[in-house]
Amino acid sequence: xxxxxxxxxxxxxxxxxxxxxxxxxxxxxxxxxxxxxxxxxxxxxxxxxxxxxxxxxxxxxxxxxxxxxxxxxxxxxxxxxxxxxxxxxxxxxxxxxxxxxxxxxxxxxxxxxxxxxxxxxxxxxxxxxxxxxxxxxxxxxxxxxxxxxxxxxxxxxxxxxxxxxxxxxxxxxxxxxxxxxxxxxxxxxxxxxxxxxxxxxxxxxxxxxxxxxxxxxxxxxxxxxxxxxxxxxxxxxxxxxxxxxxxxxxxxxxxxxxxxxxxxxxxxxxxxxxxxxxxxxxxxxxxxxxxxxxxxxxxxxxxxxxxxxxxxxxxxxxxxxxx
Amino acid sequence: xxxxxxxxxxxxxxxxxxxxxxxxxxxxxxxxxxxxxxxxxxxxxxxxxxxxxxxxxxxxxxxxxxxxxxxxxxxxxxxxxxxxxxxxxxxxxxxxxxxxxxxxxxxxxxxxxxxxxxxxxxxxxxxxxxxxxxxxxxxxxxxxxxxxxxxxxxxxxxxxxxxxxxxxxxxxxxxxxxxxxxxxxxxxxxxxxxxxxxxxxxxxxxxxxxxxxxxxxxxxxxxxxxxxxxxxxxxxxxxxxxxxxxxxxxxxxxxxxxxxxxxxxxxxxxxxxxxxxxxxxxxxxxxxxxxxxxxxxxxxxxxxxxxxxxxxxxxxxxxxxxxxxxxxxxxxxxx
Numbered sequence: 001x002x003x004x005x006x007x008x009x010x011x012x013x014x015x016x017x018x019x020x021x022x023x024x025x026x027x028x029x030x031x032x033x034x035x036x037x038x039x040x041x042x043x044x045x046x047x048x049x050x051x052x053x054x055x056x057x058x059x060x061x062x063x064x065x066x067x068x069x070x071x072x073x074x075x076x077x078x079x080x081x082x083x084x085x086x087x088x089x090x091x092x093x094x095x096x097x098x099x100x101x102x103x104x105x106x107x108x109x110x111x112x113x114x115x116x117x118x119x120x121x122x123x124x125x126x127x128x129x130x131x132x133x134x135x136x137x138x139x140x141x142x143x144x145x146x147x148x149x150x151x152x153x154x155x156x157x158x159x160x161x162x163x164x165x166x167x168x169x170x171x172x173x174x175x176x177x178x179x180x181x182x183x184x185x186x187x188x189x190x191x192x193x194x195x196x197x198x199x200x201x202x203x204x205x206x207x208x209x210x211x212x213x214x215x216x217x218x219x220x221x222x223x224x225x226x227x228x229x230x231x232x233x234x235x236x237x238x239x240x241x242x243x244x245x246x247x248x249x250x251x252x253x254x255x256x257x258x259x260x261x262x263x264x265x266x267x268x269x270x271x272x273x274x275x276x277x278x279x280x281x282x283x284x285x286x287x288x289x290x291x292x293x294x295x296x297x298x299x300x301x302x303x304x305x306x307x308x309x310x311x312x313x314x315x316x317x318x319x320x321x322x323x
Numbered sequence: 324x325x326x327x328x329x330x331x332x333x334x335x336x337x338x339x340x341x342x343x344x345x346x347x348x349x350x351x352x353x354x355x356x357x358x359x360x361x362x363x364x365x366x367x368x369x370x371x372x373x374x375x376x377x378x379x380x381x382x383x384x385x386x387x388x389x390x391x392x393x394x395x396x397x398x399x400x401x402x403x404x405x406x407x408x409x410x411x412x413x414x415x416x417x418x419x420x421x422x423x424x425x426x427x428x429x430x431x432x433x434x435x436x437x438x439x440x441x442x443x444x445x446x447x448x449x450x451x452x453x454x455x456x457x458x459x460x461x462x463x464x465x466x467x468x469x470x471x472x473x474x475x476x477x478x479x480x481x482x483x484x485x486x487x488x489x490x491x492x493x494x495x496x497x498x499x500x501x502x503x504x505x506x507x508x509x510x511x512x513x514x515x516x517x518x519x520x521x522x523x524x525x526x527x528x529x530x531x532x533x534x535x536x537x538x539x540x541x542x543x544x545x546x547x548x549x550x551x552x553x554x555x556x557x558x559x560x561x562x563x564x565x566x567x568x569x570x571x572x573x574x575x576x577x578x579x580x581x582x583x584x585x586x587x588x589x590x591x592x593x594x595x596x597x598x599x600x601x602x603x604x605x606x607x608x609x610x611x612x613x614x615x616x617x618x619x620x621x622x623x624x625x626x627x628x629x630x631x632x633x634x635x636x637x638x639x640x641x642x643x644x645x646x647x648x649x650x651x652x653x654x655x656x657x658x
Binding site for chain 1: 375376476490491492493520521522523524525526528546547548549550552553576586587588590591592593594595596600601602603604607
């Protein structure tokens with residue numbers, strides 16, 4: 001198989017917590033710890049998890065908005081230099097945010113918003129108007145939008161403009177961070193369909209970050225589940241959601257309200273998410289895990305292959321099953 | 324959870340809303356946000372109110388207990404009857420004795436509903452003392468018991484905590500404890516779990532089931548159809564300020580009779596992946612500044628015909644419990 005479009009190995013992003021007059025670093029918010037994943041050309045990888053699990057930090061690190069403390073990033077097999085956001089990454093990887101009202105500069109017209117980055121990179125081949133018009137058509141808006149400002153549009157239309165802006169540089173990968181979460185169901189469906197169409201048309205890959213498992217199940221080919229800055233399970237979407245292996249994934253999926261299922265089928269998860277600045281020792285999930293064992297309190301779980309799924313859990317350790 | 328069939332004795336309405344209309348001042352005039360809304364909340368049931376942004380569901384909820392800021396909002400018509408009294412017309416002092424004690428509210432953002440300047444315990448004590456004479460020490464004990472009931476660990480310690488020291492899920496539980504503590508007859512919950520993670524939402528839903536045992540009637544206002552399925556006995560669907568369909572929840576999901584309800588259900592991503600596109604509802608909600616003459620959904624409706632543009636449909640009865648504001652109903656057709 002050819003090299004994946006984007007691969008990260010051992011990615012770690014911690015934020016220092018500084019205290020006192022000398023601003024000494026007392027602890028770190030361990031937003032991402034040892035995250036490895038790969039996104040193939042034309043693939044959609046879903047990232048699910050709850051608030052504070054590190055999924056947004058992952059997206060921001062991949063697009064270069066956060067500087068990782070450790071880990072390697074490879075674009076089509078070539079190692080990207082560490083440090084400030086490399087130019088190659090800038091053009092290849094774009095991002096769409098949850099709140100288009102905040103992501104779009106309110107003082108720029110749609111024309112400016114869509115062509116600013118192209119002009120910066122010296123990539124304008126046609127007139128600005130022609131380029132912007134093509135982008136608007138791609139996202140199902142018409143030329144009437146060109147000279148208007150973001151506030152003149154509805155939430156769904158604004159998110160279409162964000163998508164058009166992300167497309168402008170013809171990226172290979174678009175990171176969608178809760179891109180449809182703020183939209184009403186009927187509008188959300190329109191934007192999801194648009195993302196699917198664009199993926200086919202331009203052979204895009206998506207890293208689709210969302211707390212909404214139903215949405216991820218709809219759009220993602222593979223899915224990774226995050227808990228306290230780590231990937232606890234990863235695999236083809238239907239495998240992970242249909243037969244989750246990690247106890248956290250099981251609890252997460254059973255907590256999603258599902259039409260047609262009785263509430264009694266739930267396995268509610270007790271307790272709350274520990275602070276990412278003081279993650280529990282051993283397996284970070286052990287204090288809430290219904291299947292926790294002694295070893296989980298002390299040793300970090302290995303990553304084990306289970307069919308096409310990868311799961312980080314002591315339950316699946318080989319030496320345990322042989323006992 | 325068992326879905327109960329309301330028997331006749333249970334069907335009595337505890338909160339009766341008739342022709343409620345609410346308008347807002349906007350530049351150059353007024354718009355109607357809620358238009359002639361009528362429904363009954365029955366003792367012991369959980370009634371869902373579902374619809375998309377701007378459909379009027381939250382404005383309806385706030386108007387019931389006169390919490391809608393005015394201006395810009397104005398209740399311009401209708402009545403809300405609770406125990407023979409019209410809540411929209413009784414003196415405000417009388418309403419205050421009801422609000423909080425007999426009818427309580429849970430909002431989406433607990434941080435804005437809790438005072439940031441008072442400890443959790445003091446707020447729980449104050450809420451009790453506002454509505455009856457109870458010694459502070461006893462009220463403190465009751466508050467602690469309720470924190471335990473809503474699943475807050477170390478309740479005695481948490482009584483001394485400030486709201487900002489608690490997580491969002493914890494604060495929402497404090498709100499729920501406060502809303503249930505005085506054993507109200509009616510709880511109005513406006514998007515109580517929208518800001519929370521699904522595992523916390525599942526915990527809160529478990530908690531709200533406690534309500535059912537207490538025979539408290541509840542209104543759950545939400546944009547989330549799956550929350551309606553999980554929590555409610557009956558549901559109202561709102562569109563552009565009006566109720567367009569009302570039915571027992573199962574019936575609503577299995578046999579939607581308004582094309583908007585049907586469209587909403589079809590545009591939800593659910594179930595295993597098929598690779599197919601989602602069905603969508605074309606177009607947009609009309610602006611309240613110029614609602615069309617006939618049905619407000621006409622421009623987006625796949626079944627529209629001339630009658631729809633001429634006459635606004637009334638809520639036609641599909642059966643005793645199921646109503647839909649669509650001209651297809653008298654024709655015996657389904658969307």
